[in-house]
Structure formats: structure tokens, C-alpha cells
Amino acid sequence: MSDIPGQLRYTKNHEWVRLEVDGSATVGITDHAQELLGDIVFIELPETGKHVAGGTEVAVVESVKAAADVYAPLSGVVTEVNQAAADAPESVNETPYDAWLFRMSPDNAADFGALADAVAYRQMLGD
């Protein structure tokens, strides 16, 4: 059974989202996603400063066997990327909820509330 922390929000594409005190949103991929992918060997991070629409592909996570797109969970501007994760892709397998991929400044803070909570995400997974 996947690890699904209660304080995070989730997308159907298996990203997790954490709302920070400054109003930014931190994004990574879930434990379920990393487990499905297997050993992650390459991460392509988004460009910072770019405005992206919610639901568009902004990053790529590649394991030995497959490539998976990572989608922006919200509309907004990408403000920061986690180069440490790209430098050590296996960290996403090991600690998916620490090895975040990027931060964004949402256009509309209320969008966060529309994302699935842990209970809803677990139901999505059928766990």
C-alpha cells in the first residue's frame, strides 16, 4: 500500500502538492508514481519564470523502463526547481515526498482547495 501523507493534496496524474506559508505550491510525484515507474534515472525540470496552465506537461521523470510526464497541478508561474532531485534522481524513489521537483506561484490560491485530499487520492488508487 502506497504512502499517502494526510497533509498534502493530489492530482489524478499522481503529483503531490503542498501549500507553503508564502502561498506558493511545492510539487512532486507520489509514492505510487515512483513505485510504478521503478528506478528513476533522469529528471527534466521546468524552466523557472514561465507561466503554465494547470494540466500541462512541465517536467519529465524517466525510469530505466519508461518516461512519465509531470503536469502542472495548478495554473501559475514556476518559481523554483529542485536541482538536487535532478542531480540524484534515485532520491525520488527513496523519499518521494521530500524530493520535490518544482515550486509554483498559483494564479488563484483557491485552486489548491479543489485538488484531491489524501482520502480521495487513496480512493482514486483503489487502495
Add this chain to the structure above:
Amino acid sequence: MIKQTILNTNHHLLHARMVEFCGWEMPLHYGSQIEEHHAVRGDCGMFDISHMCAVDVTGLDARAFLLRLLANNVARLHQPGRALYSCMLNEDGGVLDDLILYYLDDRRYRMVVNACTTDQDLAWMGARLTEWALDVALAPRHDLAMLAVQGPHAREQVWQVLPEVQAATAGLAPFSCAETETLFVARTGYTGEDGFEISLPTARVQAVWQALLGAGVRPCGLGARDTLRLEAGMNLYGQDMDENVSPLDASLAWTVDLSDERDFVGRAALLARPRQCQLLGLVLRTPGVLRAGQGVRTAHGAGVITSGTFSPTMHRAIAFARLPLQVAVGEEVQVAIRDQYSAATVVKPPFVRGGKILINLS
């Protein structure tokens, strides 16, 4: 209905991630395919390869049948116990399958064919047998399971668990096999490392698997099998060649014996159609992963990647690519990865053998 090997419950007990492969439920990995890969390169790993089929070819005309059936020349097998890698071609010179043939005696051979092609291989061979009216029996050995134990410490681990085979296999040369009363042991594999492939009665395989586990042999899945064979420069049937590809275009010319007048299936087509392209290796010069199907831009025209992965040994993406004949080893080409081109260097596989990186990039 998906097929299961006799070791299926053992894989589930080890929490393997199971996938469907050619109609069989097989382990992809048991947690980390990269760690499994490293275990085989540095120590010892084992694979359940019972989805592959051993076929015994016996009878007065066994040799005559194989001389005509296979693109490689069975006459190259001088000593019982020797093995031969060969393609089986159709009349158009396309590859129906690639296989290993073991020479047991003049009336007895064993071949091991791919899981995906077993049914069509048996149908094809049966039809040729009827057509040629030869005295040969074909017996698929569904009563056998197969294990590949691979790595620099593979042989000693096998001897520890199966002391009965040590006498028969201690002096066994690479690409040879030996039989005991119930076991068939070959010093062959699909990883580029030393080791054995063992055929044994299905009733015994679970105990042997458990004993190897107990001895510290790491179970490995299809994921590691693929990265290991790619590093070792070994083609995968259905990906690097198939019935529409000539072995001459798939870097398998060394397995086709055209040196004498021997008339084998596909010979006329190969002679009528010289090499059209070549299969070479690529090493990506930038971060990223090479994948089958990615286009390759060269100074001499377009090519395509047939197998690609991330090499755990080299920490770089590597691939096999079908390229125009004019492309030379050492040239730089461009690979289309998503929306951009990335530089790769053309190399001659294998990339890794015997635990050592063989590609020296300047």
C-alpha cells in the same frame, strides 16, 4: 489465459512486480532493477527463464534437418556438448527467431527458443519436417523449468547448491553444456557475464530456487535482463530484428554461414539482397534516456533506435540503432528525444562484458 511458470508463487512471495510478457506472467523486478543489474555484474543473480521453451530435436536425420533449417551451420559443432547461436529464417530471409542449439550427439540436439515465438516456431519446424520428409522428432520440453544463474560468482554458487553438477561442469568451456541424470547445465547466458543456464524437472525447480536464494543469489527480473543484454550487445528478438528484418541488417552476419554450398532456408533471399543498413550502438552525450522508436539524424540519412535504455554500469543512456550503411563508428549523430535533438556517438557494441566497460568515449 495468462501462463505462469512453476516459480510464480516464489516470485509473488518475494513481492516481485509482475508483468505480462509474451503471454506469461513474469517478474519485472523485485524492488530495484538497477540493484539486480549490479548484482549480476559484480556478484551473482538468477532469473526464472522457464517461459522459454527447450525443444529436443532427435532422430536419424536430426543433423540434416538442422543443416537446412538454420542460417548458422550445424557442421561447426564438432564436439558433443558445444552450443551454437543461430537465426531461423523464412524464405524471404527474415528472422523467424533466434535460438541456441546444443549438440548432444549426432541424433540428439536441443534448442532453446523465445517465449513469444515458441508456437510459431514449432508450427514452422513441423511443416518443414513434413515438407522435407525427414526422420526427426520434435519434442517441446514443457516438463522442464529453466534458471539462468549469472555473474562472476555464479558457477561457485551453483556448485554449492547443486554439488552433483560440479564434476560434470567444473571444466565446462564457455558456450558448452553438460548433462547429469536429471539436470542440463549450459555455460551460456544473456547478460555478458559468466554463469550457467540450467534446465531441470519442474518438480525440482522451487527447491533449487529457494536454495540459491538462501545462498545469497539475488533474484532478478526482466528489467535487469534487458539492461544487461543491451550492455552486452545482444539483440532482442521482436525488437532488434523480426521476420521483416534480414540478419545481415541486424548485426548478425557473423551467425549466417554462407561459406559453402549448404542450402538453408532464406539463403537465396540473403544472396539476392545484400545489406541495406546496419545495427550499431549509440551512447547519448547529454543527460536523458534513449528509447526504442526514437529517430536518429545522421550525415548519411535517417535511422531509428531499436532498443534503448539507461546503462546502470556506464551511468549513461545507450541504444542499438538501425543506421545507414555509410555511418561509421565514432561519428556523432542526433537523436530526437521529445521536442529536441540530442547528440550521441556511434559505437560498436558490446558496451560492457565481464563487468568491464568496453566503450572508451573521448
